[in-house]
Amino acid sequence: MTLSASEVNQLKQAPAVEGVLPAVLARWSPRSFAGRDVSPADLRKVFEAARWAASSNNEQPWRFLVGIRNSSTHQKIFSSLVGFNQSWAGAAPVLILGVASSKFSHNGTDNRHALYDLGAASSYLTLQAAALGLASHQMAGYDQAAARQAFGIPEDYLLGAVIALGYQGEPSALGHEKLIAQEIAPRSRKPLSEFVFSAWGEPAILG
Numbered sequence: 001m002t003l004s005a006s007e008v009n010q011l012k013q014a015p016a017v018e019g020v021l022p023a024v025l026a027r028w029s030p031r032s033f034a035g036r037d038v039s040p041a042d043l044r045k046v047f048e049a050a051r052w053a054a055s056s057n058n059e060q061p062w063r064f065l066v067g068i069r070n071s072s073t074h075q076k077i078f079s080s081l082v083g084f085n086q087s088w089a090g091a092a093p094v095l096i097l098g099v100a101s102s103k104f105s106h107n108g109t110d111n112r113h114a115l116y117d118l119g120a121a122s123s124y125l126t127l128q129a130a131a132l133g134l135a136s137h138q139m140a141g142y143d144q145a146a147a148r149q150a151f152g153i154p155e156d157y158l159l160g161a162v163i164a165l166g167y168q169g170e171p172s173a174l175g176h177e178k179l180i181a182q183e184i185a186p187r188s189r190k191p192l193s194e195f196v197f198s199a200w201g202e203p204a205i206l207g
């Protein structure tokens, strides 16, 4: 006995807090992806959102390799995933590899915030996806050296996460009991008092 995709989607929504962006409340990371393709127009929109993220010195160090199902790019990204991620992520119609230039383009010095900025752009991407009714799931579980080699990514670029993008699928389609249990488990978060401080370790008083 499992839940349907729409029941799980309901369960995964963050509790509504007035004024918080709907896409923030709606985004979560499924592992079951439906067969439905992402339209080229929607794919463009998620990258447009990423494009407008802030970055240190407006360097925009992010680069995204985008692999659409049945392409060699999709296959290369999929091949780099660890076994656990391969067990579900291959169904996603789009696999994206996020990469960041580690040097400032104007003088070649180290950009210590390159991965920070890639993360920000990736967050915009996932929130835009949620706003479009798309599902996304970021992954650190892949072989960076293999991905670097497969795409010929230069040494001065840092690898971030792989992002699976598509439409949420039925939990039962995952097949394995453990994966299904994870898919239908409620989400949890630390309370604000554990990470918003007025002095180190002291919870800030918020409204």
Ligand SMILES: Cc1cc2nc3c(=O)[nH]c(=O)nc-3n(C[C@H](O)[C@H](O)[C@H](O)COP(=O)(O)O)c2cc1C
Pocket: 027, 028, 029, 030, 085, 137, 138, 139, 140, 141, 142, 161, 187
């Ligand atoms: C940088 C990063 C790496 C992650 N790596 C993996 C991964 O390799 N495999 C996986 O199944 N989920 C991975 N996740 C998904 C997280 O487990 C998930 O975002 C977290 O449990 C919170 O759940 P939510 O996204 O549904 O809110 C990753 C997420 C992030 C942001």
